[in-house]
Amino acid sequence: MESIQYYIYLIPALASFAIIALASSLIAKLFNRYKLPLVTGYLVTGIITGPYILSLISTELIEKIRFIDEISLGFIAFAAGSELYLKELRSRLKNIGIISLSLVSIVPIIGTVGVLLLADYIPFMQNLDLASRTAVAILAGTILVARSPSSAIAIINELRAKGSFTQTVLGVTMIIDVSVVILFAISSSIAISLINKTSFGFGFLAIILVGIISSILLGILIAKIISFILGLKIKDYLKIISIMALGYAAFLVSIELRNFSHNNLAYEILLEPLLIAMVAGFWMTNFTKYRIDFSHLVKLGGPFVYIAFFTLTGAALHLDVLKDTWLIALAIFLLRLVAIVIASFFGGVLAKEPAKYNHIRWAAFITQAGVGLGLAKEVAVEYPAWGEEFATLLISVIVLSELVGPPLFKWAILKSGESNTKATHAEFDGNNDAVIFGLERQSNILARHLQDHGWNVQIACLKSSLPEISKELSSNDLDIIDLDAIDFSSLDRLELEHVDAAICMLSDDENYEIAKLIYKKYGIDNIIVRLNDGKNIKKFHEIGVTTVDPSTATVNLLSEFVRSPSATSLLLGQSENQDIVEIEVGDKTLQGVALRDLKLPLDVLILSIRRKGQKLLVTHGYTKLELGDKVTVVGSLEGLKEVSLKLGQSKLE
Incomplete structure (x- = not known):
């Protein structure tokens, strides 16, 4: 009976959240217009619609649809694993490995010590004993290591960046995103041991190792299942749903095994669901023939997952806690920044990277997003006593990183000289x-x-x-x-x-x-x-x-003469008293004027308009002119001169 009531409540709850998620996607596009990440737009929408402002998403609703978090986390981990393509990293693997090791070693140590020193100023840590404080600090220090491959790739594509600096940064970002999940699995086991007051020893290390190896093996098994699914002749959306279901299954198996081992064994077996999904994504990309297909499906389903996950994450933020801890969040953000500067410089020196890169590389590692948020949310689920407050604090740090990181990464690429963006050309001066x-x-x-x-x-x-x-x-x-x-x-x-x-x-x-x-x-x-x-x-x-x-x-010219002799003759200027020219619109009064409203000579015809590098192959009377348009016109020489003057070009080409 209770399950029936649950589903009766769940259907309208999901419907209302779907409407809010749709609004979130539209609001995020507004953020993107101002060069802010889409993720920020999703988070802000979630915060506004959450229980502390508009209450469109209530605390009860958040609890009821918690499974959306787990489905999304699995999918995000699949995506993160799929980004690590070994063949692309082989040429600089040694340097990438050294810098990654430096970051994975130094950042969590500085982060853990820093959070432990700030414990008296963090409300939910004030009443914890030293062991529990240490557990919280270790988890926080681990999450501070996480990066954002999706943000890095977006910026690299935007700047068309290419070179040794860019390749190294991207490789380190990919390696760290996988490493941090393994590190989190170890840290989580240590944290549980500290909280439960169990001793460290060979048995404890063996349990951690068993959990990690089991997670890796389960990830490979899931990759085999995904390969089978991708081989089926079914629609893409069914394949995406199946991949999401497998990611969710990793969480269910992890929870059930933990509960079973807790009740029936002398120790708990802890599988790491994010590691399982990430290994599956990594395996699909590097050891199967479905690399391109899997990447395509991940990119296809990604936007829907990110909208749902980050909107719900924003709604779940405890603004009452954030009100008291925003200064702490800023302090942790600055602490992380210092740790990254030290670690990236030290790693670059050890790897014998050029000095000019060692001084700017830190700026490429600030951004955080998917995996970091996922780990913070997992802590919220695993440690109900203080997990939500912990997640709110860490998510605040991640949001700061997401706002500050992309501009810094752009600066680093521009400083390295590996940006290949097109410069803005001066306005047409009336002369060709x-x-x-x-x-x-x-x-x-x-x-x-x-x-x-x-x-x-x-x-x-x-x-x-x-x-x-x-x-x-x-x-x-x-x-x-x-x-x-x-x-x-x-x-x-x-x-x-x-x-x-x-x-x-x-x-x-x-x-x-x-x-x-x-x-x-x-x-x-x-x-x-x-x-x-x-x-x-x-x-x-x-x-x-x-x-x-x-x-x-x-050969091509002869072919054109055979297929369209009149047009080719006209194009080559062989038709008497006729020509084809391209005229740039320079008259500001023509901005927004439709072609049908232009008074043109009867012996000329507008063929196409090239606008900002794009070609409108088909023009009609309702096509509106913009300043700087390149208008291709065919007609008599006298008619072309008249059109040239009308469009604001003093000389005809």
């Missing part, structure tokens, strides 16, 4: 300017062709690699500039901030170096490279460069 890198007959012909279409053209060439033909070409009236080297100081002479197109006609290595520098500092949208080897096309496309392969260009 181009720079051609490389002095030869083709570049000479191209320069004159562009000049005939109203472009201002410079030709840049390296002094050290001027061909014999340069003497003949340099005597003409073209603007030719000799560069000492391919670097920012040389490129600055070309005033590239006002250039609209860059054409690279040197070797592939030189072309790539020039394109990369232009991408990072000057932000020119239109970079064209003449390829020498088709194998290099991928690296150019990664930084948004348009490539022309001479070995296939002629």
